[in-house]
Amino acid sequence: MNDSASPDxxxxxxxxxxxxxxxxxxxxxxxxxxxxxxxxxxxxxxPAAPEPQTAIDxxxxxxxxxxxxxxFLSVLNGSTDCIKILRRDGxxxxxxxxxxxxxxxDDFAPMKGTSWAALWSEESRYLLTDAIENARQGHHSRxxxxxxxxxxxxxxxxxxVSPVYGPGGVEWFVSISRDITAHVLGTHSLDAALQEQRRLxxxxxxxxxxxxxxxxxxxxxxxxxxxxxxxxxxxxAQSQKMDAVGxxxxxxxxxxxxxxxxxxxxxxxxxxxxxxxxxxxxxxTCAHEAVERGAKLASxxxxxxxxxxxxxxxxxxxxxxxxxxxxxxxVLGETIELETVVSGGLWNTLADPNHLQNVIANLAINARDSxxxxxxxxxxxxxxxxxxxxxxxxxxLSSGQYVMIAVSDTGCGMAPEVLARAFEPFYTTKSEGRGTxxxxxxxxxxxxxxxxxxxxxxxxxxxxxxxxxxxxxMEDEAVRVEAANDPVTxxxxxxLVVEDDxxxxxxxxxxxxxxxxxxxxxxxxxxxxxxxxxxxxxxxLFSDVVMPGPMRSVDLARRxxxxxxxxxxxxxxxxxxxxxxxxxxxxxxxxxxxxxxxxDALARKVRWMFRSxxxxxxxxxxxxxxxxxxxxLIVEDDANTREATRELLELLDARVxxxxxxxxxxxxxxxxxxxxxxxxxxxxxxSGLDLARAVKRMQPRVHVVLAxxxxxxxATELGDELSGATLLPKPFNFDELEQAVFxxx
Numbered sequence: 001m002n003d004s005a006s007p008d009x010x011x012x013x014x015x016x017x018x019x020x021x022x023x024x025x026x027x028x029x030x031x032x033x034x035x036x037x038x039x040x041x042x043x044x045x046x047p048a049a050p051e052p053q054t055a056i057d058x059x060x061x062x063x064x065x066x067x068x069x070x071x072f073l074s075v076l077n078g079s080t081d082c083i084k085i086l087r088r089d090g091x092x093x094x095x096x097x098x099x100x101x102x103x104x105x106d107d108f109a110p111m112k113g114t115s116w117a118a119l120w121s122e123e124s125r126y127l128l129t130d131a132i133e134n135a136r137q138g139h140h141s142r143x144x145x146x147x148x149x150x151x152x153x154x155x156x157x158x159x160x161v162s163p164v165y166g167p168g169g170v171e172w173f174v175s176i177s178r179d180i181t182a183h184v185l186g187t188h189s190l191d192a193a194l195q196e197q198r199r200l201x202x203x204x205x206x207x208x209x210x211x212x213x214x215x216x217x218x219x220x221x222x223x224x225x226x227x228x229x230x231x232x233x234x235x236x237a238q239s240q241k242m243d244a245v246g247x248x249x250x251x252x253x254x255x256x257x258x259x260x261x262x263x264x265x266x267x268x269x270x271x272x273x274x275x276x277x278x279x280x281x282x283x284x285t286c287a288h289e290a291v292e293r294g295a296k297l298a299s300x301x302x303x304x305x306x307x308x309x310x311x312x313x314x315x316x317x318x319x320x321x322x323x324x325x326x327x328x329x330x331v332l333g334e335t336i337e338l339e340t341v342v343s344g345g346l347w348n349t350l351a352d353p354n355h356l357q358n359v360i361a362n363l364a365i366n367a368r369d370s371x372x373x374x375x376x377x378x379x380x381x382x383x384x385x386x387x388x389x390x391x392x393x394x395x396x397l398s399s400g401q402y403v404m405i406a407v408s409d410t411g412c413g414m415a416p417e418v419l420a421r422a423f424e425p426f427y428t429t430k431s432e433g434r435g436t437x438x439x440x441x442x443x444x445x446x447x448x449x450x451x452x453x454x455x456x457x458x459x460x461x462x463x464x465x466x467x468x469x470x471x472x473x474m475e476d477e478a479v480r481v482e483a484a485n486d487p488v489t490x491x492x493x494x495x496l497v498v499e500d501d502x503x504x505x506x507x508x509x510x511x512x513x514x515x516x517x518x519x520x521x522x523x524x525x526x527x528x529x530x531x532x533x534x535x536x537x538x539x540x541l542f543s544d545v546v547m548p549g550p551m552r553s554v555d556l557a558r559r560x561x562x563x564x565x566x567x568x569x570x571x572x573x574x575x576x577x578x579x580x581x582x583x584x585x586x587x588x589x590x591x592x593x594x595x596x597x598x599x600d601a602l603a604r605k606v607r608w609m610f611r612s613x614x615x616x617x618x619x620x621x622x623x624x625x626x627x628x629x630x631x632x633l634i635v636e637d638d639a640n641t642r643e644a645t646r647e648l649l650e651l652l653d654a655r656v657x658x659x660x661x662x663x664x665x666x667x668x669x670x671x672x673x674x675x676x677x678x679x680x681x682x683x684x685x686x687s688g689l690d691l692a693r694a695v696k697r698m699q700p701r702v703h704v705v706l707a708x709x710x711x712x713x714x715a716t717e718l719g720d721e722l723s724g725a726t727l728l729p730k731p732f733n734f735d736e737l738e739q740a741v742f743x744x745x
Contacts, residue, residue, distance in 0.1 A: 079176075082157075084116065086173040090132050092116050093172075102179055104149035116175070120147045123200050123207075131161040135173045138163050144180065146200070156184040228393075263291050263596075266507055291596065312350045312450065314475035317381050317403055318342040324357055328364050328377075335374045343382035349403040350473040351450050359443045363407040363466050366440065370411030370464060380406040384469060386453070397453050401472040408465040414458040422456055443468070490515025490603055493539035493610065497521045498528040498556070500547045504595075508542065508572075511599050512606070525551035532560055538567060540609055545573035545592075568609040572597065607671040631672075632741060634658040635665045635679035635691060636707070645678070645707075648737055662686035662694075669698050676741050678728075681708040693721050705740045707732070 076083055082099030084092060091113050100108050103119075117128050124145040131141035142160045149155060157177045164172035267284050274280040321340050329338055360379070367377050384404035391399045414422065423444040440456075443466070447454040451471050458464035495517050499505035505521055512519045520538065522528035524547050532538060541560050543553045557569045571592045593605045632654045636642035639660070646658045654676075659665050662685055665677070677695050679688040686694075692704045704725040706718075718725055728740040 082177040082179070084175040084177070086116055086132070086175060088136065088171065088173070090116055090129075090173075099177070102149070102155075102177075104151040104153060106150075119150075120145070123203050126203070128159075128161075131159070132173065135161050135163045136170060138165075138170055147177075154181075155179055156181045263287075267291065312352050314348045314473040314477050315351050315353050315356070316346075316348055316477045317405060317470070318346050319477070320353055320357065321360075321379060321381060321405075324360060327357075327361065328379075331361060331364050332368050332377060333373065336368060336371060337376045339376065339378045341378065341380045343380075345383070346381055347383050347401065347403050348473045348475065348477055349470040350475075351452075351470050352446075355446055356470075359446050359468070360405070360407065362440075362442060367407065367409035367411060367464070370413075371409055372411070375410040378406075378408045380404075380408070383472075386469060394453065396448065398451075402452065402469040403472055405468040405470070406465055407468075408463060410463045413460045413462050413464055414456075415460050419456055419458055423454075440466075490517060491607065491610065492516055492518065494518040494520065494537055495540045495542050495606070496528060496531060496538045498523075498525065498541065498543035498547070498553070500524055500544065504544075508602075511602055512542075514599075515603050515606075517606070524549040525553055525556035528556055529559060532563055538564060540568045540570060540606065542570050542572065542606075545571050570605065570609055604671065608667060610670060629653055629655040630676060630742065631674045632656045632676040632678060633665060633668060633674045635660075635662060635677070635683070635688065637661065637680065637683045641680075645737070648734055649678075649741060652738055652742070654741070662688070662691040665691055666694060666698075669695050673699060674702055676703045676705060678705040678707060678741060681706055689717060689722065692725065696721055703743070 077097040079096060080098055082102045083096040084099065085094035087093050092111055095103070095105075095108050095111075105111065117125050117132075120128050124147060127143045127145050131143060134141045140160065140162045142158070144156065144158050146154060146156055156179070158180045159175060159177045161173055161175045163170040164174055166172070267287050271281060271284045274284060321342065325338070325340065332338055364377060371377075382404050384402045386397065386399055386402055388399050391397045422440050424441060444454055447468060447470075453469040455467045455469070456464065457467070495512055497505060497508050497512065497519060499508060499521075500523055505523070509519050509521055520531055520536065522531055525543070526549055528541070528543065529551065541557060543556060545553050547553055553571065560567055561569065569591065571590065572595055573592070591605070591609060593602060597605075630653075632649055634642055634645055634649070634656060636645065636658065637660050642658045642660065646656045649656045657668060659668065662683060665679070668674075677692060679691055681688040688706060688708075692706065695702055696704065704722060705728050706722075706725050707728045707730055709730045715727060726740045726743055728736065732740070
């Protein structure tokens with residue numbers, strides 16, 4: 001057995017018979033080991049070997065066996081060093097007899113398969129793990145270190161660790177440890193002890209520095225977590241504050257709207273009786289304009305309180321922005337440049353188009369004021385994703401896909417303290433008389449009620465950007481129905497008005513009576529139910545949403561519909577309190593007119609409620625009938641064709657209304673009579689043929705003209721209901737249009 005400190009030891013192996021062979025010179029190729037004798041034990045330098053394996057294999061390798069011969073075993077046990085055979089994972093497989101004595105081990109059997117590194121003290125263990133890693137890479141390692149025996153006796157060791165190759169590369173490790181305790185503590189015991197102490201101290205210092213770095217990292221993570229917690233708590237406190245203020249403003253808006261309804265309603269009634277008195281009419285008009293300003297203020301309060309009844313639909317934001325362009329240019333004035341940028345492939349969103357348009361208009365007004373009349377306003381629309389990292393700071397916001405609208409100005413910007421309070425109602429930095437401080441708060445409430453998000457970015461001197469995030473809708477864009485602007489004369493149906501406020505009730509009754517309706521009244525839901533149970537005929541129930549008493553208005557409506565299935569129900573309120581609004585949306589099938597309402601708006605809404613009724617033109621003898629302009633309704637989705645046709649018919653002295661969809665046409669048909677329906681055949685939504693059939697059921701005397709690019713080819717689709725319809729192939733000229741429209745049915 002060579003000395004472990006020798007620089008060029010030999011390699012011991014077994015031949016096929018198990019007899020010890022002389023070592024092969026280092027400069028000659030090493031003979032291949034048999035598969036059943038996979039190990040050799042290099043006691044110093046390592047002979048040529050295959051390329052080292054970089055991946056760490058945890059397979060312990062072939063089973064170790066000492067059955068090959070007594071000679072080799074006697075050589076191992078005869079050594080005065082501690083010799084260990086290790087598996088590739090660093091666990092013990094064999095220890096020679098003298099090594100067991102040196103390590104003061106009573107029985108090696110329980111230690112077989114345990115980690116060798118576990119026997120070493122913590123401050124020296126890293127030397128051993130480095131040596132084993134080097135051996136895995138095919139390198140020899142040597143070091144000196146302190147390692148106590150199994151019984152705790154401190155000993156210094158001169159340790160070497162070498163790889164043992166097999167057919168698959170490094171398969172085993174051999175370690176030779178020599179006890180050098182006497183040498184270390186002998187002649188130079190003091191210097192050696194001091195050197196060892198320094199070495200151990202340096203190792204300990206390195207570990208301490210590593211530990212400090214980890215502690216610093218943990219403290220930094222803790223600080224970041226604490227800052228995030230404070231940020232979340234601040235956001236929650238702000239949200240709770242805004243909710244509390246919202247509840248207060250919602251209640252105020254309700255009472256305010258009732259007062260405005262009384263004032264506004266009586267002003268409109270007085271205007272009807274002041275015809276011919278220009279001075280009185282002018283004063284009444286000015287007073288009503290003040291009522292409308294108050295109504296707008298109340299509407300903004302309800303928007304902030306998230307209590308306005310929204311009617312969200314699938315909406316194309318790009319189309320909304322294009323239709324708002326003229327309105328915004330009028331708001332901004334000529335000295336402010338307006339630029340609109342819409343990304344390609346913009347998603348649809350789910351929002352109330354009228355309220356969204358109001359939000360954009362309010363943001364434009366704020367931007368105009370901040371730019372002091374000169375600058376640039378940029379409106380951008382694009383698709384956006386809000387991930388979990390962002391939404392976890394906002395309790396009422398979900399991760400997902402949104403449509404983003406950014407409104408940016410080049411104005412004076414906001415200081416941090418102003419930015420922190422920007423959404424609070426009535427908070428404004430504008431001079432007195434230039435703003436109410438409700439524009440941003442209204443936008444805030446609308447976005448929250450819509451299920452979206454609003455974010456402000458601003459710096460003093462660098463302008464402001466307001467970003468609106470609206471939830472994406474997977475539905476196709478809904479067809480918008482434009483309300484008719486023509487005044488409506490009313491009707492003769494019977495309406496039951498249910499209102500607890502006597503002044504509001506009297507105003508509503510007077511308005512409806514003036515419009516020609518037969519009007520009944522009740523002070524609460526229970527009284528209204530008694531009227532219905534009396535058997536009196538009622539066509540429409542017109543009820544306030546919020547009323548005192550044990551019965552709610554929605555329960556009254558349900559009971560009334562059970563008694564009179566054909567009854568129409570129209571609600572009114574200045575504050576819904578979620579009775580008919582849930583999730584920020586008006587309940588399906590519920591009709592509502594918000595307080596305060598104008599006389600003409602009430603008239604149109606009531607006629608719209610009767611839209612499914614069939615109207616017949618009164619039979620008048622021809623001799624007594626006065627010539628009347630032909631009443632024509634044009635339904636055409638192409639704007640250019642629609643306008644050109646309207647102008648041609650007006651040249652023929654026809655009274656023309658033109659709409660872009662079947663839904664808008666049905667609304668008009670419900671409100672007034674027409675002589676001719678001129679409709680395109682192929683339209684999005686309801687086709688012109690289906691529209692014509694519906695109109696014929698509502699107004700059987702109407703003459704239907706079907707304009708189509710398919711020419712007379714659609715005749716087979718008409719059926720009996722449209723047998724009297726006139727076909728007008730496109731393109732048509734002036735004479736063809738006149739003949740088709742003015743043809744006697």
